[in-house]
Amino acid sequence: MTAEKPPPRIIRIVLVDDHRMFRSGVKAELDETTEVVGEAPDVEAAVAVVRETRPDVVLLDVHLPGGMGNGGSDVVTGCAGLTTEAGEPVRFLALSVSDAAEDVIAVIRSGARGYVTKTISPADLITAIHRVADGDAVFSPRLAGFVLDAFGATAGEVAEVDEELDRLSAREREVMRLIARGYQYKEVAKELFISIKTVETHVSSVLRKLQLSSRHELTSWAMARRLL
Template sequence: MTAPIRLVLVDDHHMFRSGVKAELGEAGVTGGGRPLEVVGEAGNVDSAVSVITQTRPDVVLLDVHLPGGNGKGGSDVITGCPGALSESGGPVRFLALSVSDAAEDVIAVIRAGARGYVTKTISGTELAGAIGRVADGDAVFSPRLAGFVLDAFGAAAGEIAEVDEELDRLSAREREVMRLIARGYQYKEVAKELFISVKTVETHVSSVLRKLQLSSRHELTAWAMGRRLL
């Protein structure tokens, strides 16, 4: 049986959270066929960080405007959970769901580390699909919001060059292995995904850690997350 995507809902309106749960319940599964399981809820920044730490979900669906923290709403939730890992060992991923489509809100939460941003006009089926894609490591945006992100991050040429320089140390196969390991895949799963042996995976992981001067897969996950490579 396919493991469910474990989800935490963060919004300061209880009725809205109930509505999202109902919509996702009707949708049933993501586009990839994985069921969804809500494992926690929160209505402010501080309780959200606590719930995420305790439940270790795969995906956090959060509003960008929340009480508490340092006044930065959803961004405070994300930065309050640095390097958080899900129960399966992969990184906790964040998807913003907000009524706001303001450029400053989109850019702020993406800079904080969210993997996507969708507005509350989205249907339950579309939201389930977006959650599934974020859980798999993809970036997801409502159509007109993607332009804000491209404009904002297109200006960060120096930052992109630095990441490219680090990635240039790795071969194409090492990059593939790095991304899968950083996403929480086990060696056997990587081997199956890339059609190589477990021994070859181990060799590539050792080489990646050596070239990036890292000592563990947890450090590798943090490295990849910090450079938005997941």
Template sequence: MNTPEKKPVEVVLVDDHRMFRSGVRAELGGAVSIVGEAPDVDTAIAVIRDVRPPVVLLDVHLPGGNGNGGIDVIHGCKGLETADGQPVRFLALSVSDAAEDVIAVIRAGARGYVTKTISATDLTRAIQRVADGDAVFSPRLAGFVLDAFGAAAGEVAQVDEELDRLSAREREVMRLIARGYQYKEVAKELFISVKTVETHVSSVLRKLQLSSRHELTAWAMGRRLL
């Protein structure tokens, strides 16, 4: 029995540089479907409200609006849903890796933040994950968010029954995955194979009774383990 081919994720691309938008479109090819573009805050809000895509690929610094760039776009599209009732989700794509930019955009409601050094393959994967409801960050950027939100919550990491279920290696893998590392990056960091990483992640999710990397990040954040 043939499995139906998964349709490319529809994306609205928001960036004030036309050449960059053209480059992204060319690099992604048919892996995603770019259904709209915008160069500024006001145009972006109009296009997103009209198209209602599953994912908006959003630059952080944009002209127009109230001067807050991508944050104004997110605020202007609060509560929007796609045709099938899913929320319109935002993935920041920026040249900036400054902590204040990352934290501000995530606080505004973006589901992830990646830098413009990302490869086309990884960007495609990030778009798909955001469409599926996961949180996605370039490696190391997740630490900014976890530190900021953990500090705001005033919580302290504690040894608990759930954490005690994990082996020392599973805890190492869990921390890196929750920070946004890809499997191959975890493997390189810990000097293990990608297959071993996959095995550990499956074990961690099973032991903690979680179903996704997003839930794992939230779990780790709540305990300030990262």
């Protein structure tokens, strides 16, 4: 007799954005693995509802009225130390139209676990929410380089001490570094003077050797090791 699979985890979300229509649109695109337990249009209301509901993930814009004028960063700092009923930290994922480096860096420095832009697909957003709820760091690919630069990673230097990294050839490391920084395949090909097909082959090899399944996971892997 086959054991029944446990029901999927329901991620409790607070949605923070000053545009009601946008909040409604996001709610309409979420699936049955998520539950919006609160909404807020500004910093003060957001802090209040997050403190009251203690969600798994706060999905917030970086540009919000109120607070000290720092938008989403004020929400994150205003809720520092909060935990869910299960004892996990309340985690924050920025969802913004802005892809400016200063916005990304500010909200991550305040304590957010990730930053994605509003061009993200509904499926990718749901995946990002679940990953942040599990403690992963998630970024839209081209934004990862901002974070790496801001937090002290040195461009072009790759640590040699990681056993996983030692599995990669020198060329695979170069490709990995550029892909993790958000380069598209054609941009990697131009940078390294190789064909797009060769880039695809190297990326497949890197993901296989590191036992990763996507470029998003590769970005998180590289960030955790400060490889750029």
